[in-house]
Amino acid sequence: MPSFEASLEFAQSQDQTDILFPFRERFHFPQHNGMDVHYFCGNSLGLQPKSVSYLMEKELQDWAAYGVEGHFNAALPWFKYHHFFSERLAKIVGADKDEVVAMNTLTVNLHVLMQSFYQPKGGRYKILMEAGAFPSDQYAMETQVRMHGFDPYDAIIEISPREGEYIIEEDDIIEAIMKAGTSLALVVIGGVNYYTGQFFDLQRITAAAHYVGAYAGFDLAHAIGNIPLKLHDWDIDFACWCSYKYLNSGPGGVGGIYVHERFGNDPQFFRLGGWWGNDENTRFKMQKGFIPQKGAASWQMSNAPVFNMVAHNAALDIFEKAGMKELKAKSDNLTGYLEFLLNQITNLSFEIITPADPARRGAQISMLFAERGREVFDHLANSGIIADWREPNVIRVAPVPLYNTYQDVYRLYEVLSFM
Ligand SMILES: *Cc1c(COP(=O)(O)O)cnc(C)c1O
Numbered sequence: 001m002p003s004f005e006a007s008l009e010f011a012q013s014q015d016q017t018d019i020l021f022p023f024r025e026r027f028h029f030p031q032h033n034g035m036d037v038h039y040f041c042g043n044s045l046g047l048q049p050k051s052v053s054y055l056m057e058k059e060l061q062d063w064a065a066y067g068v069e070g071h072f073n074a075a076l077p078w079f080k081y082h083h084f085f086s087e088r089l090a091k092i093v094g095a096d097k098d099e100v101v102a103m104n105t106l107t108v109n110l111h112v113l114m115q116s117f118y119q120p121k122g123g124r125y126k127i128l129m130e131a132g133a134f135p136s137d138q139y140a141m142e143t144q145v146r147m148h149g150f151d152p153y154d155a156i157i158e159i160s161p162r163e164g165e166y167i168i169e170e171d172d173i174i175e176a177i178m179k180a181g182t183s184l185a186l187v188v189i190g191g192v193n194y195y196t197g198q199f200f201d202l203q204r205i206t207a208a209a210h211y212v213g214a215y216a217g218f219d220l221a222h223a224i225g226n227i228p229l230k231l232h233d234w235d236i237d238f239a240c241w242c243s244y245k246y247l248n249s250g251p252g253g254v255g256g257i258y259v260h261e262r263f264g265n266d267p268q269f270f271r272l273g274g275w276w277g278n279d280e281n282t283r284f285k286m287q288k289g290f291i292p293q294k295g296a297a298s299w300q301m302s303n304a305p306v307f308n309m310v311a312h313n314a315a316l317d318i319f320e321k322a323g324m325k326e327l328k329a330k331s332d333n334l335t336g337y338l339e340f341l342l343n344q345i346t347n348l349s350f351e352i353i354t355p356a357d358p359a360r361r362g363a364q365i366s367m368l369f370a371e372r373g374r375e376v377f378d379h380l381a382n383s384g385i386i387a388d389w390r391e392p393n394v395i396r397v398a399p400v401p402l403y404n405t406y407q408d409v410y411r412l413y414e415v416l417s418f419m
Contacts, residue, residue: 004336004340004341006410007410008410010406011337011407014333015406015407018330018406020327020401020402021405023322024402024403024404026050026318026403027047027050027402027403028049029047029403033384037384037385038384038385038411039404040386040387040388040400040404040408041386042245042248042363042400042402042403043400044245044388044396044398045251046247046400047248049314049315051314052310052311052314055314056307056310059076059306081309082101082102082103082297082300082304082309085100085312085313086098086102086297088316088320089101089102089256091320092225092316092324093220093239093241093258094230094232095231096261096295098261098296099258099296100256100258101256101257101297101300102243102255102304102312103254103256103257103301104254105254106136106219106240106241106242106255107137107140109240109256109257110137111140112271112272112299113217113259113299114144114186116238116263116269116270117238118186119185120185121185124182124213125145125148125183125185126155126157126185127156127186127187127188128156128158128159128177128184128188129141129156129158129187129188129189130168130193131158131159131168133193134194134221137188137219141156141188142156166196166353166368167196167198167353167355168193168200170200170201170205173189173200174208177211181212182213184212184214185215186209186214186215186216187209187216187217188218188219189202190218190219190221190222190223191218191219191229191239192221192364194221195394196353196354197222197355197362197365197396199227199355199359199360199361202218202229202234202236203230203235203236206235206236206237207235210235217236217240218239219239219240220239220240220241221245222245222246223241223362224241224246225245225246225247225319225324226246226331226362226363228328231260232260235260236258237259237260238258238259241255241256241257243255243256243312243315246362247312247316248315248318248402249311249314250308250311250312252308253311253312254305254308254309257296258296259296259299261295264294264296264298267291267292271298271299272299272301273301274301275301275303276297276300276304277293277301278290279293318402322402328362331363331399331400331401332358334363334399334406335363335365335399336358337399337406338365338409338412338413339352341410341412341413342365342413342416344417345413345416345417347416347417349369349370350367350368350370350373350376351367351368363398363400363404364396366394366396367394368394369393369395370393374389374393377395379419380395380412383415385415397412
């Protein structure tokens with residue numbers, strides 16, 4: 001247990017010895033009264049890397065200079081643009097480079113993957129998910145089961161926190177999987193719950209799903225770039241994510257998928273086809289017959305959205321330089337410091353609903369207010385502190401290790417203490 005102090009001097013000394021401190025220089029910060037805001041919203045929309053505008057300009061110049069020839073002659077040829085992301089993404093999610101690809105956006109990818117991993121047969125048609133999942137995931141599951149002719153109230157099993165609790169007991173998830181048994185087709189859970197910040201034991205959930213013959217897939221919107229993952233070693237079947245939260249790749253930025261190699265390397269395993277998923281050697285032969293290329297890249301349909309991927313490229317370079325291990329180490333300490341400071345506050349009444357165990361959370365603390373929540377949130381905003389408000393009464397604060405400082409966290413505490 002690190003020993004923290006509620007003082008500005010302590011926060012400053014932590015910043016001075018923080019090896020990741022210089023990374024904040026690589027980002028643009030919104031301004032408040034002529035000063036950088038204290039930005040705690042990196043879990044909702046990450047900040048813009050300063051290198052994006054230069055890289056975007058270069059890409060525009062290649063388009064102007066080459067026209068269609070840019071597919072092969074651009075500095076980063078568009079024909080194989082998605083390849084430039086695989087190695088760096090693979091490191092971030094713990095997979096082989098052939099098991100990941102940057103493509104589409106998150107909810108689209110969830111639907112695309114479900115065409116492969118949700119094919120109900122006989123009595124096996126149920127999907128298990130967490131109650132209160134991100135709305136987009138709820139809508140996706142609801143319409144998927146409807147598409148196959150099932151009633152969502154019957155086909156979707158939702159796991160809730162126990163009475164009076166906020167986080168979901170993993171034992172309850174495992175028990176429900178066992179109980180569903182051969183009726184269960186698929187488990188789909190958000191790796192980190194967006195509301196509470198709870199990080200689930202993906203390996204344990206996957207093992208249970210496999211035990212009853214179901215697939216396990218995860219929405220990693222709030223996990224990627226936040227918590228080091230080992231998707232391959234944990235034997236996860238599939239996953240998808242967006243890149244505009246912790247990954248700082250811009251609004252509507254390109255998403256990505258992971259598919260375990262046992263499916264990616266099996267050309268018989270069903271996936272919806274498109275020319276970009278086809279074998280690259282025959283892609284331009286315009287022949288009949290979809291021949292999936294190797295790996296997750298075979299789930300691609302359209303050619304790469306190059307301009308959308310420029311920011312992703314810039315952002316992944318920063319992650320490569322910082323390192324997920326170093327980021328998680330700082331993240332644990334910084335989030336721990338925030339938690340320590342919040343626990344000193346006596347003038348406001350709120351409860352922290354994020355797990356206290358650093359292994360079960362990332363860079364996030366969710367505060368549940370009994371009263372005055374909205375007023376507190378507005379006061380923070382007026383003080384140049386950008387947090388996130390979730391109806392009906394939660395303030396989420398994400399101290400992101402790439403660009404947040406101990407002094408940011410201290411300032412938040414100071415403003416709250418003097419309300
Ligand atoms: C942010 C988020 C989304 C957003 O989906 P898009 O398709 O990228 O708009 C979906 N699911 C979860 C869990 C999220 O956190």
